[in-house]
Amino acid sequence: MSWFKVDDKIHAHPKFKRIPRALRLAASGLWVHAGAWSAAFETDGAVPEYIVEDLGGTDVLVEALVAVGLWDPADDGIQFHDWDEFQPTKAAKDEKRAAEAERVRKWRQRKSRESANGQESGTSDGGPVRSDGSSDRTVQPENGSEVSGTSGNGNAVRAHGVTDAYASPGPSRPDPTPTTTPVVPTGAQGELLQSPPPAAAPRRGAVYPDAFEAWWKVWPKPGDTKRTAFTAWEKATKGNTRQRARVTPEHLQAAVGAYAADPNLPDPQYMPAAATWLNQDRWENGPLPARNGGQPSGGRPDALRQGLDTVARLKAQSLQSQNPTPPALTRRTA
Template sequence: MPWFKVDDGLAFHPKFLAIGLAPAGLWVRSAAWVAHHLTDGFVPAGIPAALGATTSEIDALVAARLWEVTNGGWRFHDWHDFQPSREDAEEQRRKRAEAGRKGGQVSGKVRRGRAAAKHTPSNEEASASPGGSNDEAESNPVPVPVPVPVPSAAAAAEAAHARGEQPPPPLEQPELPMDVEILRTALDAARLVVRWDKLTADQVATISALVAKHGDKRLVKAAVQAWRPDAPAAYAQAWLGVWQALPDPGKTLAVVKGPRCTEYGHEREDASTCRLCAADRKAVQ
């Protein structure tokens, strides 16, 4: 997980004192999003709204020259003067992964050496073993049971380190189009965190078209309404049917009206019942 740097004097910096607490909070939360997604200081147009920001808060950051207006959104002023670039962050990840792999190899060798020393019989134990001499004990060693760890991501990585192999890479979210990325961020903010790595190219294109048609807020609202606590969605494609079933913007479901009475023109509940006719018949009786 990448981090971004904040000067310890930020709280009383003249620019932040001038803009107020809400725009400052928007600046910090947006910086965290930028660092997480490695966008080199770029804030897409839909992110402030997903964070609940107002237009006045955005304008305050631009007026204070903390943000700069750019094509498709905003950019942090002098981001690379204080924060690592995407290339530097990815290189740092690679170096840490390599260091972890080498460290795992060394620790694996140490653990195996300790295990071997722990289970090596002493001279007295070997001579006292029933059924033969030391030579017989060495030629027919008693096998030592080795516990099998429960399979997990951490255990798999540790086992790979011990064997001197490259551990399996951690699951990373795929690169998505910017409009779909904004939708994913909004869903995460609504605590609807799912996997997006199983989407096909056609499904990504369909979701992108749905964002353009309905907007990310409407899709998030539909996903929230479709959420089931007993069977929560695990993959993004679980919402495709819900999103595709949404009526077109500006349209509502048509109301089906029942047949009308031929005498009074009153709308009947079914083909044979009219309240006014029934009242008249009862009055005559």
């Protein structure tokens, strides 16, 4: 990943201050975006004219940046002034990437040899170092990305085109260097130990209340999601911090029995999911509409009627408990 370095004092730099105020913000944005494009594609500060236009550049903005010395005109676009003085060049990046690749190759070769021989050895170029059996040694691999340090306050970097008088100590961009280090475990004799495979995450115990298990056993739709159904069932019967319970488990048990025994119950693919049935309070809907022109289509009418009667009785009891009848007043006579 490439980085385009921008100084945190760009707002006060003389070159930017010389740009007319009406154009300064747009010109600064164009300068930053063009620099980021060049860093990403490693063109060493050369930006074609069509890219400048695609980034929103106009002749007025380009002339303003050229006039203050931030850009130089080129045959097919613009060239950042003194790019190689303030930004890493493609050649420098290639050299660093090649050195990193060679270091990794040597590290892997040494690791393979030590694993085969089972002998204790160390490295001198940043590779892994084996312990003496009492503790593990770690290694921090180098990173191929451009890293050039941060400033004292952690948010200033040198910018292309910024003079030494305004340059801060280092860049404040995110450091892509990994924060963890690989550990090379060894045994008492220095042999390379095979890391144990990660333990499988324990499955969450599917333990449900007996009342829900009884309800689920009657629910007629096969292949439904039990955990999702339980969440909706628990919300309906227990409520939460924002809503009180809407129904009792006994009421739901009777309702699902009536629903499962309804002779007009549709085929499973047309049934609602259990969570939908619960979340939408469908236990209050009563019998399903008759199919086949209003004629029952078979089923278990006796169980259906019994279930509906139980639902009606429980609902009446619930309403009565919520709105108790006040005791009658008796007149006392002298």
